[in-house]
Amino acid sequence: MAKKYIDVMDTTFRDGFQSVFGGRVLMEDFFPAVEAAKNAGINHFEFGGGARFQSLYFYLQEDAFEMMDKFREIVGPEANLQTLSRGINTVMLDTGSREMIDLHAKLFKKHGTTTIRNFDALNDVDNLAYSASCIKKHGLNHEAVITMMDLPPGCKGAHDVGFYEKTLRNMLDAGMEFDSLCFKDASGTANPKKVYETIVMARKLLGEEVHLRLHTHETAGVSVASYLAALEAGANGIDMAASPVSGGTSQPDILTMLHATKGTNYNLGDLKLEKVLKYEERLKECLAEYMIPPEATQVSPLIPFSPMPGGALTANTQMMRDAGNLEKFDEVIAEMKEVVEKGGYGTSVTPVSQFYWQQAYANVMFGKWNQIAPGYGQMVLGYFGKTPVEPDAEIVALASEKLKLEPTKENPLDLADAKEEKSIAYWTKVLEEEGLATSEENIFIAAACDQKGIAFLKGEGPLMIRKGKNNQNCGEEEMSGNYTVVVDGKQYSVQVAEGNADIQITPSATAPVAAATETPASTGGTGAIEINSQTPGNVWKILKAAGDTVEEGEQIMILEAMKMEIDIVAEKAGVIKSIEVNTNDAVIDGQLLATMD
Numbered sequence: 001m002a003k004k005y006i007d008v009m010d011t012t013f014r015d016g017f018q019s020v021f022g023g024r025v026l027m028e029d030f031f032p033a034v035e036a037a038k039n040a041g042i043n044h045f046e047f048g049g050g051a052r053f054q055s056l057y058f059y060l061q062e063d064a065f066e067m068m069d070k071f072r073e074i075v076g077p078e079a080n081l082q083t084l085s086r087g088i089n090t091v092m093l094d095t096g097s098r099e100m101i102d103l104h105a106k107l108f109k110k111h112g113t114t115t116i117r118n119f120d121a122l123n124d125v126d127n128l129a130y131s132a133s134c135i136k137k138h139g140l141n142h143e144a145v146i147t148m149m150d151l152p153p154g155c156k157g158a159h160d161v162g163f164y165e166k167t168l169r170n171m172l173d174a175g176m177e178f179d180s181l182c183f184k185d186a187s188g189t190a191n192p193k194k195v196y197e198t199i200v201m202a203r204k205l206l207g208e209e210v211h212l213r214l215h216t217h218e219t220a221g222v223s224v225a226s227y228l229a230a231l232e233a234g235a236n237g238i239d240m241a242a243s244p245v246s247g248g249t250s251q252p253d254i255l256t257m258l259h260a261t262k263g264t265n266y267n268l269g270d271l272k273l274e275k276v277l278k279y280e281e282r283l284k285e286c287l288a289e290y291m292i293p294p295e296a297t298q299v300s301p302l303i304p305f306s307p308m309p310g311g312a313l314t315a316n317t318q319m320m321r322d323a324g325n326l327e328k329f330d331e332v333i334a335e336m337k338e339v340v341e342k343g344g345y346g347t348s349v350t351p352v353s354q355f356y357w358q359q360a361y362a363n364v365m366f367g368k369w370n371q372i373a374p375g376y377g378q379m380v381l382g383y384f385g386k387t388p389v390e391p392d393a394e395i396v397a398l399a400s401e402k403l404k405l406e407p408t409k410e411n412p413l414d415l416a417d418a419k420e421e422k423s424i425a426y427w428t429k430v431l432e433e434e435g436l437a438t439s440e441e442n443i444f445i446a447a448a449c450d451q452k453g454i455a456f457l458k459g460e461g462p463l464m465i466r467k468g469k470n471n472q473n474c475g476e477e478e479m480s481g482n483y484t485v486v487v488d489g490k491q492y493s494v495q496v497a498e499g500n501a502d503i504q505i506t507p508s509a510t511a512p513v514a515a516a517t518e519t520p521a522s523t524g525g526t527g528a529i530e531i532n533s534q535t536p537g538n539v540w541k542i543l544k545a546a547g548d549t550v551e552e553g554e555q556i557m558i559l560e561a562m563k564m565e566i567d568i569v570a571e572k573a574g575v576i577k578s579i580e581v582n583t584n585d586a587v588i589d590g591q592l593l594a595t596m597d
Helices: 012-021 027-039 051-060 064-075 098-110 128-135 161-173 192-206 221-231 255-259 271-288 312-324 328-343 353-367 374-380 394-402 414-416 426-433 440-457
Strands: 004-010 044-049 080-085 115-118 141-147 180-184 211-215 239-240 266-268 479-487 492-495 530-531 535-543 557-560 565-570 575-577 592-596
Touching: 004 211, 012 027, 012 044, 012 051, 012 080, 012 312, 027 064, 027 271, 044 051, 044 064, 044 115, 051 064, 051 440, 064 080, 098 128, 098 414, 098 426, 098 440, 115 128, 128 141, 141 161, 141 266, 161 192, 180 192, 192 211, 192 221, 211 221, 221 255, 239 255, 255 266, 255 271, 312 328, 312 353, 328 353, 328 374, 353 374, 374 394, 394 592, 426 440, 440 535, 557 575, 557 592
Parallel strands: 004 044, 004 239, 004 266, 044 080, 080 115, 115 141, 141 180, 180 211, 211 239
Antiparallel strands: 479 492, 530 592, 535 557, 557 565, 575 592
């Protein structure tokens, strides 16, 4: 009897890069490995979308559309090239308007995409319906997603088999058209028994013809067991990555799964051991100079307490390391349980994972619920759709008070459509004023990446990667390696080498390039009220200057931290006396940003 064919998607060049490097790998460095993967017989790749869209413009100064075109040229016309989309967010930081969601599908089809995996972190089917229709309208395969995780110990109310069945029935009742269905566990916390029962449930509802997949991460140490459970339950496909961007915070390694399925009735994509070995050797050569954070290679027993996705985990720990407070990591993890429970059990995947982390971090650094992280507050207030269960009423009231926002049940798409700055016309005008071409690609880049997109299009963005021959410690006793130090609130990448090594000086991954600073700090003396940062990050926009009058709650500046915008607002009405930072500055916890009277 022939073995059951299991479709293998290689996530190396999207989720693998995101989970290990925060997406920061230059295309010309990894393209030789794409050729090697093709030669190994792989014909299904995750090649873009998710955070690997914005990261190219934010940090690499590369065009994601150009990268996608070149990737397609390497693998040929028959390969299934897949991207990741966050429902109404697509690949943006915030909810997109209907016309931007449609433009996303149109452009991704134009630039080589075969399939779009479409998820919503809240499992709100209303958030998936419109993006699903756009994906199908433009001739793409639509892979609908139900997002999974295990709740922290002692929590209940969602994320069991019954909850996933309800979500799937909602999709079917809504008439949503999809070509395949994926259960996506970004934190790798869903236990294998629940995975098995969930796939069995979906198979009974959908019949034998629908393609079912499981996506998970190794972070919690149960990914191989979960994949075997999914295959036994009737899944048709699984996602894997290649070393050195496999395991740890990423997907299980292709070689590991080939070994785990020896003697079984499963044929993993007709892949051959010796060919995959050559592919992984080539990939290792391509990535030899990139710094791999130690967390990216580890399995953490704490993850079930915090359901933190692999890519978010490494990004967050690196920020804490840069800020010099990594010793607080365990405390933040411990705080996650309450934050998840009171927030309504949205799945810990972008952007909700960032909301959870920011709120847990604020609870540790500034006292329990003394501050409400803006994204978390907007989520519990309903601005991103319906959470799986109602958020805690006291937290909703607190968020409303802190953010000066009323709870809403309005469709997030209607809210986005009402904002001029989320329209094609608005960004067309911005491009014209900047003297830039108004192609559809440029419009979408600007809308998705805002000022960083404009800086990229003007050739003014900084290159921010961790790369260099002296980027890792080689032994327990050696001090050589790449370190980040903070001096006067600014971060610098310092390389330490023994002997007469040739030191290559590169900007820190989060440190600004001096030439990129255009907005001078303004001052009109020092005010009595100090406004400090809530989290380490980078100054994205400065909206006020010394002498400006502000109302209580009015924005003064915006930080970028953990892939989210953090509003810095006036605590009371008054006059800005000084702005203490510049655009693109890296800031640390509690750093003085502005003063006012």
